[in-house]
Amino acid sequence: MTPTILVVEDEPAIQELVAINLKHAGFLVVRASSGEEAESAIRAALPDLIILDWMLPGQSGLSLAKKVRMGERTRELPIIMLTARVHEEDKILGLEAGADDYVSKPFSPKELVARVRAVLRRRAPHLAGDAVEIGNLSLNPSTHRVTAAGQPVDLGPTEFRLLFFFMTHPERVYTRSQLLDEVWGDHVFIEERTVDVHIRRLRAALEATNHHERIETVRGTGYRFRGA
Numbered sequence: 245m246t247p248t249i250l251v252v253e254d255e256p257a258i259q260e261l262v263a264i265n266l267k268h269a270g271f272l273v274v275r276a277s278s279g280e281e282a283e284s285a286i287r288a289a290l291p292d293l294i295i296l297d298w299m300l301p302g303q304s305g306l307s308l309a310k311k312v313r314m315g316e317r318t319r320e321l322p323i324i325m326l327t328a329r330v331h332e333e334d335k336i337l338g339l340e341a342g343a344d345d346y347v348s349k350p351f352s353p354k355e356l357v358a359r360v361r362a363v364l365r366r367r368a369p370h371l372a373g374d375a376v377e378i379g380n381l382s383l384n385p386s387t388h389r390v391t392a393a394g395q396p397v398d399l400g401p402t403e404f405r406l407l408f409f410f411m412t413h414p415e416r417v418y419t420r421s422q423l424l425d426e427v428w429g430d431h432v433f434i435e436e437r438t439v440d441v442h443i444r445r446l447r448a449a450l451e452a453t454n455h456h457e458r459i460e461t462v463r464g465t466g467y468r469f470r471g472a
């Protein structure tokens with residue numbers, strides 16, 4: 245699974261520098277030049293991490309960071325603040341607003357990429373590409389292979405992403421709308437009952453090894469994946 249990074253930076257040269265280096269490092273990049281553009285990009289599809297310039301025209305990066313932290317859909321999004329400010333108190337303000345890390349301009353693109361990887365490893369270990377295992381159910385995001393008790397499980401691409409999300413977020417209840425956001429990435433054009441269709445297919449694929457019992461329907465709420 246390739247992580248998507250949203251780069252919010254109004255200076256075209258810096259936006260380009262950051263975007264190119266992230267692409268070379270294997271990330272998908274979405275760009276925004278203002279807080280407003282960033283908000284509309286986030287509404288369209290949740291990124292996996294935001295690189296956020298502090299000084300933006302209109303809404304400041306700091307204010308956007310606070311909004312992201314307060315939003316139910318976005319509160320867990322990792323944020324790296326990018327800024328020309330060097331004062332210690334600014335750094336503290338940025339971290340208090342919910343930034344996970346802080347990079348001062350001028351910065352080395354290599355260092356920025358290293359910080360992105362470090363934040364993702366800490367905040368979203370499932371994006372690191374390692375195989376996930378629960379019981380004898382194993383999913384490898386790099387090879388796109390799923391096995392149960394050593395036998396291959398054949399899944400469609402959506403069921404694969406759904407299972408990957410469940411296995412990396414066990415024991416928590418997710419609404420259909422949250423699942424659409426997390427698994428489909430864009431909740432605007434898909435009906436919630438689509439989730440039920442794919443849950444049914446995923447359960448059917450896991451039934452032979454009884455792992456379908458891990459997918460619990462939580463009445464009136466959504467679904468939970470049992471990790472134990």
Ligand code: CA
Pocket residue numbers: 253254255297298299300
């Ligand atoms: Ca700026």
